[in-house]
Amino acid sequence: MSVQEGARFRDVKARLLARVRERIYAPGARIPGEAELAEEFGCARATVSRALRELAEAGVVERRRKAGTRVVAEPVREATVTVPLVRAQIEARGQAYRYALLDRRIAMPGAGARARLELPPGRKALHVRCLHFADGAPWQYEDRWINLEAAPRARRESFAGISPNEWLVRELPFSDAEHVFHALNAGEAEADFLGVRPGDALFAVERRTRLDGRVITWVRLLHPGASFRMVSRGPIA
Amino acid sequence: MSVQEGARFRDVKARLLARVRERIYAPGARIPGEAELAEEFGCARATVSRALRELAEAGVVERRRKAGTRVVAEPVREATVTVPLVRAQIEARGQAYRYALLDRRIAMPGAGARARLELPPGRKALHVRCLHFADGAPWQYEDRWINLEAAPRARRESFAGISPNEWLVRELPFSDAEHVFHALNAGEAEADFLGVRPGDALFAVERRTRLDGRVITWVRLLHPGASFRMVSRGPIA
DNA sequence: GAGTGGTCTAGACCACTCA
DNA sequence: GAGTGGTCTAGACCACTCT
Numbered sequence: 001m002s003v004q005e006g007a008r009f010r011d012v013k014a015r016l017l018a019r020v021r022e023r024i025y026a027p028g029a030r031i032p033g034e035a036e037l038a039e040e041f042g043c044a045r046a047t048v049s050r051a052l053r054e055l056a057e058a059g060v061v062e063r064r065r066k067a068g069t070r071v072v073a074e075p076v077r078e079a080t081v082t083v084p085l086v087r088a089q090i091e092a093r094g095q096a097y098r099y100a101l102l103d104r105r106i107a108m109p110g111a112g113a114r115a116r117l118e119l120p121p122g123r124k125a126l127h128v129r130c131l132h133f134a135d136g137a138p139w140q141y142e143d144r145w146i147n148l149e150a151a152p153r154a155r156r157e158s159f160a161g162i163s164p165n166e167w168l169v170r171e172l173p174f175s176d177a178e179h180v181f182h183a184l185n186a187g188e189a190e191a192d193f194l195g196v197r198p199g200d201a202l203f204a205v206e207r208r209t210r211l212d213g214r215v216i217t218w219v220r221l222l223h224p225g226a227s228f229r230m231v232s233r234g235p236i237a
Numbered sequence: 238m239s240v241q242e243g244a245r246f247r248d249v250k251a252r253l254l255a256r257v258r259e260r261i262y263a264p265g266a267r268i269p270g271e272a273e274l275a276e277e278f279g280c281a282r283a284t285v286s287r288a289l290r291e292l293a294e295a296g297v298v299e300r301r302r303k304a305g306t307r308v309v310a311e312p313v314r315e316a317t318v319t320v321p322l323v324r325a326q327i328e329a330r331g332q333a334y335r336y337a338l339l340d341r342r343i344a345m346p347g348a349g350a351r352a353r354l355e356l357p358p359g360r361k362a363l364h365v366r367c368l369h370f371a372d373g374a375p376w377q378y379e380d381r382w383i384n385l386e387a388a389p390r391a392r393r394e395s396f397a398g399i400s401p402n403e404w405l406v407r408e409l410p411f412s413d414a415e416h417v418f419h420a421l422n423a424g425e426a427e428a429d430f431l432g433v434r435p436g437d438a439l440f441a442v443e444r445r446t447r448l449d450g451r452v453i454t455w456v457r458l459l460h461p462g463a464s465f466r467m468v469s470r471g472p473i474a
Numbered sequence: 475g476a477g478t479g480g481t482c483t484a485g486a487c488c489a490c491t492c493a
Numbered sequence: 494g495a496g497t498g499g500t501c502t503a504g505a506c507c508a509c510t511c512t
Contacts, residue, residue, distance in 0.1 A: 008482065021411055021448070033497065044483045049498075060411055065490040065498045075406060077320040077444075079416040084313050169312060174258055174297055176472030179316040183420035183440040183462030201438040201462070203420040207314075210472070211258070225420030225438070235413030235447070245501065270478065281502045286479075302479045302509040480508075489499075 010237075012041055013051035017237050020060055020071050028073035031061070058236045079232035083179065083205060086142075086165060086221075090134040098133040099163050102193070106148070106155075113145045116208060116218040126154055128164045131193055138194045144219040151216050165219070172211055180206040183225065194224050201225035247474075249278055250288035254474050257297055257308050265310035268298070295473045316469035320416065320442060323379075323402060323458075327371040335370040336400050339430070343385070343392075350382045353445060353455040363391055365401045368430055375431045381456040388453050402456070409448055417443040420462065431461050438462035 016031075025031045034052065038045040052069055055061045059076055063069045090097045107127045109117060117125060126146040132139050144164050146154045157167055182204050191198040205221040253268075262268045271289065275282040289306055292298045296313055300306045327334045344364045346354060354362060363383040369376050381401050383391045394404055419441050428435040442458040 007480080017411065021409075027410060035497090044485095045498095046484090046500090047482065049500090050481090052498090063498065064492090066492050066496055067490095068497060074322065074325060075410045076322070076325075077414055078317055079320055079414070080315055080317045081416075081418070082313055082315050085311065088311060088313075170264075172258075173264060173312045174254065174473060176474075177314055177316070177469075179314075179318075179469035181318070181418060181440075181467040181469075182465060183438040183460075185422075185436070185438045185462070199422070199436055201420040201422045203418075223420075225422070228419060230418040232414075232416035232418075236411060237413075244499080272478090281504095282479095283481090283503090284501065286481090287500090289479090300479065301511090303477055303511050304509095305478060475512090477511085478509085480506105482505085482507100484503100486501085487499105488501100490497085492496085493494090 008043055009047045009050040009054075012037075012043065012048055013054055014237050015041075016051060016055060017060060020055075025071050027071050027075075030068050030070050033068060060236065080234060081230050081232050083207070083230075085169060086132045086140050086163070090132070090139060093134065095134040096136070098136065100131045100133070101159055101163075102129040102131060104128045104159050109145055113218065116215070117145055117147050118215045119147060124148070128159055130159070130163055132163065139223065141190060141193045141222040142219060143222075144217060146217045147215055150211070150214045164217075168209070168217060172209075172216060175209045175211040175216060177210070178208045180204075181230070182206075186222075190222060194222065196224050196226070203228045203230070205230075245280055246284045246287040246291075249274075249280065249285055250291055251474055252278075253288060253292060254297060257292075262308050264308050264312075267305050267307050270305060297473065317471065318467050318469050320444070320467075322406060323369045323377050323400070327369070327376060330371065332371040333373070335373070337368045337370070338396050338400075339366040339368060341365045341396050346382055350455065353452070354382055354384050355452045356384060361385070365396055367396070367400055369400065376460065378427060378430045378459040379456060380459075381454060383454045384452055387448070387451045401454075405446070405454060409446075409453060412446045412448040412453060414447075415445045417441075418467070419443075423459075427459060431459065433461050433463070440465045440467070442467075 019025045034045045034048045037048045041048065052061060052063065056063050059072060059078060061069050062072055087097045105127055106124050109125050119125060126148055128144045130142050142165060148155055151172065153171060159167065184202055184204055186194065186196055186198055186200045186202050188198050190202065191200060203223045203225050208218045209216045256262045271282045271285045274285045278285065289298060289300065293300050296309060296315060298306050299309055324334045342364055343361050346362050356362060363385055365381045367379050369379065379402060385392055388409065390408060396404065421439055421441055423431065423433055423435055423437045423439050425435050427439065428437060440460045440462050445455045446453045
């Protein structure tokens with residue numbers, strides 16, 4: 001009948017979610033145990049377990065041993081956004097990508113950058129600033145600090161031909177990242193780089209990357225607010 | 238030895254991730270099949286399967302039947318952000334929450350709002366605008382359209398005592414949501430509401446909520462850029 | 475056609491945490 | 494102490510998709 005069938009646990013998950021939405025299982029209320037549900041649905045407990053685990057990951061239910069499974073009382077919305085490689089993002093839009101290095105130097109980070117790099121006082125780091133263009137128009141201004149003790153090979157890289165963004169993805173892929181998103185007004189220099197007027201709204205993505213607990217790099221990516229959108233994906237079920 | 242032990246699949250997952258990071262499994266390369274890995278690690282295939290499934294969800298590997306499992310060639314970063322209830326967010330910061338309704342009327346939506354609600358032409362909808370305060374200072378301006386055909390009970394709600402945000406979470410929890418984030422400059426009216434100057438950067442969250450395929454509501458939430466941060470959670474493993 | 479992942483089952487043991 | 498979820502196993506069948 002249906003096109004994308006063939007997963008019993010998906011069916012169980014959907015039916016349980018439907019019960020939550022219809023208030024058959026009220027917010028905050030406890031729902032039957034895995035064994036009971038398995039019997040009701042006529043499947044193995046492991047199947048119910050997987051369905052409930054995914055509902056828990058989606059924030060629909062809360063599970064605790066002995067206490068059982070409850071419908072979440074105050075749902076919290078989550079959105080998963082993709083922060084792609086600039087180049088891939090631009091090329092996916094069918095636009096021509098161009099990269100330009102503005103500045104590369106080993107310098108003493110300011111207090112803010114030093115704290116974010118979790119560097120001891122008096123330690124220098126690599127500071128790189130560059131621009132990414134889409135069809136010739138400035139798309140992203142990148143201001144990055146790299147911890148040379150965590151990524152010593154960066155010392156020998158000029159970043160003339162490859163952006164630090166891309167270099168790091170190749171050099172240290174699958175590292176852990178923390179992101180912060182916010183909005184700010186363009187200063188004189190940023191406006192100049194991005195081809196907007198001072199005071200125009202910018203969308204900022206800040207990312208700190210770790211590997212084995214050490215901070216490798218901290219970067220601030222600025223986009224002109226007028227053209228930039230960040231979109232989340234995916235529903236609950 | 239370790240504190241949080243007791244999950245064989247986590248161990249397998251961590252070891253596989255380590256191999257990817259150390260380039261033992263190179264980007265784009267194929268890794269051994271589940272059966273082979275299960276034998277190597279001395280566990281059941283289902284255990285390896287779960288580890289690999291989670292790595293696939295984290296974007297580290299790609300899996301296809303018959304083709305096998307490959308390390309992702311061009312990693313894509315993802316960030317999961319929490320978009321909490323305004324009130325909960327403010328109270329979690331230890332600040333006093335206050336809500337004020339600005340305007341509530343049934344009206345003809347403009348072209349943009351109508352399209353986002355996926356409403357046929359000539360259909361009216363409920364338009365609500367309100368403010369959320371933290372310790373007396375404006376924290377969020379909410380501009381919302383509600384599809385009265387999908388949420389008819391909203392017609393009888395005045396929204397004088399409860400924000401539409403909160404009312405909808407109670408009325409139709411666990412609905413599916415799409416989010417868009419961007420930055421813009423405050424106009425005259427928005428600046429006035431939010432207590433900032435016209436032109437100041439604002440952080441915008443737009444959310445469209447669906448249930449059973451129908452759009453229930455579309456909302457634009459504006460925050461003063463100077464004070465607002467949206468933070469992502471969680472590493473890969 | 476054949477190889478790989480995707481899922482299900484039945485049973486088992488364990489870990490946590492509530493009463 | 495006892496009830497619940499969390500995980501593992503061994504075996505099985507199936508669905509997809511590459512060759």
